Amino acid sequence: MRWQRLGAVTIIAALAAIALFAGAPYLLPHNTVAAQAPPVPQLSVYSPQTFYTVPLLTVSGQPYVGLVELLEPLGTVDARPDGKKYKLKFTPPGTREMEFQFQDGKENGKVKGDKIKLPSNFVIQAGRGYVPLVSVNELLARALSTQIRLSPTARRLFIGNIGERLTLDLRKGAPSKLFVSFDSPVNPTIATEPGHIRFTFKREPVIATVDRESYTDPLITGASFSEHDGMAELDVTGTSPLMANFADGGKTIVITGAPPPPPQTAVMQTPLPQANVPQPTALPPKAPAGPRFLVLIDPAHGGTEIGSAISPTLPEKDVVLALARKVQHELQSRGIAAGMVRNSDIAITLDQRAISANAARPAIYLALHAANSGKGVHVFTPLVDPANVSSRDFLPWDTAQAAYLELSNAIAGSVSAELETRKLPNASLAAPLRPMNNVAAPAIAVEIASPSGNAEDIAGPAYMDQVAQAIAAGIAAMRGKIPEVRP
């Protein structure tokens, strides 16, 4: 009898535990579950038409990929799970429909009527069919009849004869320069730390012929290439801080030593974090330089700070970088020196932008922005009260621009006139835009919006060229009226 009671109590406890376990997921707030979930690993897929990522599912410790998610960007997909059976019809553009047949828990299936054996069982979860990641190579090769290269550990998949091969060329000198060349323009994320500069390529199908290069050079000591987490990474090492510049329309990255710290400027600055600024090297003796007319272009945003979303796939940071490169080219073709605050997809704080601008001592500071609303081009001057101070005085950080306001307004007028000449819709007004008020130089900002009202038209090459030419012509017209600055 006593044993019977104990048995009953045990059963009660077991049932209560089952009920609680069954109910627990429903009782937990949804965001708690989401916050604790680890990031889902992704497969990066590079095809001649597009780049996309596909989430991976882990089944019995193995990565699996959803057939629909994998094939949908490559053609028309019609998937029909039927109990344990799974049929998927796939039609790539310009070809005939083909069928994939699999069964939940079975290795054998059919692609285009031919038998195929997966390395492990096909899985159906929530009505979706999943195949082992390592089988993708063979599946796609049969379906698309093209070359497929899969790197399961790096989670990168290349469809067709695609691959952006990078080549390294170290040119020794004082200082030495490492030229990293590609077949087409690239836009990596750049991170620097003492002795290292790292380029991360997510969207570009960058591949390398060698994994590691060592150099016997006093500045650049080596470069290593790796693929991981759906990305490619180039890590260049040096004996002192390194910096990168883009050349050849973004097809070449030139890596060399970071410049020494600039001479003290007359702008009063409060101490600011210097996370992204390379550590200064020892100051070499420098010959005194003569005055020069430098335009410093500041493409807004960058890195994780994307600015406004011009369209779901076009962030402001990319539009302004493309425009900045065009403006730089136009200025240089008019014989005007033009530098860039950023020439890659890198995040820089507003204060760091102002510090860079003041350190460069430009004749003109030009900030570039893009908007997904409004129409045409807006030319902004700083919204600051004019101050009766000389630019040679110490200037307060928050109103450093005040001493240059008159010149800033004149430049904005000149650029607006050039926009008008080209019949581009434009308006000019003052704006409380950071960091213009902290810049101790004549400064304007240009924000481009779509010429037509359709946001995606903003990136049209003809429109961008016209805007870049107008800005450059407006600045060139002011050249004789703005004092050159001794660096």
Added chain:
Amino acid sequence: MSRPILLMFGVLLLIAAGLGFYAYHLRAKVAAEERRLTQQSQVVVPPASGPTSLVTLYVAWDQEGGLRRSSVNVALPQERSERARAVLRALLGAYLQPGSQHPIGAGSDVRDVFLMGSDTAVIDTNAAFADSHPSGVLAEELTIASIVASLNAGDPQITRVKILVDGKERDTLAGHADLRRFYRANGIGQILKDAQ
């Protein structure tokens, strides 16, 4: 197995099913409550009741890149800072309407307006106002300009305005317009003139 044990099994199975049903019911209730809270946070509470007065608002128009003057009837409280808040809520309410010419993020609201001395207003907006504000130099500038101009039109003594977000100072509204500074009504007048 004896009959009592079988009976106990049956009862426990019923309890387990009941618990499962209760958990399911609770989940639906939590989801409904979340929906209710979200909807509540997206609604701008109407201004105080009472007799209405005609107030001037300067409303931003994105396509024109400027502000348009308009008049609306708003119930205005007696207290000065509450009146300022009512004017701003009417302005944000206009931006939150479907088909607005200057849409801002759902749930944008003014938490409080503090008057410092006779000429300075500190506006405390909620997080949704800045977090979901469209990003862009002109879009952000027009929002600020319309706030300052409308406040000044409703209470000409207010000539300086500072905007806080959730009680704190912020660098920019949505990546562009400076929120660290005080805005002067006469400085905004410069924008109004230029934008017209």
